[in-house]
Amino acid sequence: MSLDYMNSILKPLLEGAQVTILLFLIAIVVSIPLGFILTLAVRSNIKPISLFAQGYIYLMRGTPLLLQLLFICFGLPLLPVIGEYLVLDRFVAASLGFILNYAAYFAEIFRGGLLAIDKGQYEASQVLGLNKWQTTTRVILPQMFRIALPAVSNESITLVKDTALLYAVAVPELLHFAQTAVNRDFTIVPFFLAGLIYLFITLLLTMLFKWLEKRYKFD
Template identity: 50%
Template sequence: MDKMIIYILKGGAVTLKLYVFTIALAIPLGTVIALAKTYKPLEKILGVYTWIFRGTPLLLQLFFLYYGLPVFGIRLTEFSAALITFLLNYSAYFAEIVRGGVMSIDKGQYEAAKVLGMNYVQTMRRIILPQAFLRIIPSICNEAINLVKDTALVTVIGMGEILRNAKEIVTREFTITPFFIAAIIYLAISSLIVIFFRKLEKNSKLAVSE
């Protein structure tokens, strides 16, 4: 039993590594894309990008990068293919979430910043984005939880994450216990994410009120 848990937890290390890298890069990249979409020359190009990555299955995107790119002479490691796929996909979702948050801010905020002599970057950094992020924390939390579950998809390209390791034990020992262990691990990670974002939202509200 102990060996079983340890083996599944080794897969958990792979899952967490992919998760941390994706979330740490996708939120900033999504924010940049969202702000870049307010610039007319880039709006249509980035609109096509978000349309493609939000409108096609993540699994298909993963297959394309890992199995499709070698046709063009580009070969990626399992982790690189997974990370790039998740980064491109989730950046598209975060971009739309951030854009929605920015658009929800009253136009008077922009005018007030202009009166104070702030440029576009200062306005976004000091006034608009802090308020926007406070409003979109629940949406970001939902995507962060979805990301935990989506990491299970990398089993199709042979990565030894939680689900793949659990499945190997089930196949070898003819017991479904590993699936229950895997479910508990996923639930534990998701619960920690929810707690983190709730505290973040609470602290953000306190900071704004002060």
């Protein structure tokens, strides 16, 4: 396979990779804080809020992400009366699906981080005269994020790979352009190049999270 051919297919693959990275950034930036809010909701003393959050997490984690994407993209517009108002741009719909799904997973990660903190930390904070807000922001949350960081790292890498599901809802991302080139040229080279791009993105993410773990002295 000539170098000219590889250069010719690399350009559209990189264009698709931009969509992949954009979706990843949108999903990660929104779903992490939303996941933390869900964690707080689960732990809420207000029963309806806690039950709603638990039900939401169970629903999002218990059904396939692909099904959720198909429902948002193609199912919502079919709803009686309001369906015509729920027709979304495919990329916007896909972004919404990823955000709603991954928020549930991050919520469980953060909940596990909170449960891993020894109750003695709360008692020690009271002895030091810290109020509830100071205890939460200065003692509990920093420890929770350090504990949750490896799991957040793994979930973030999974998110990058899951962006390939955009192909199923006709969003032109990396895999879409690779498949198009394979069908057109009858060669598997585009798949190899797409795989290398995915590996490069995940490598950068892995290095970033390793640096964060070292920065915050995770043990």
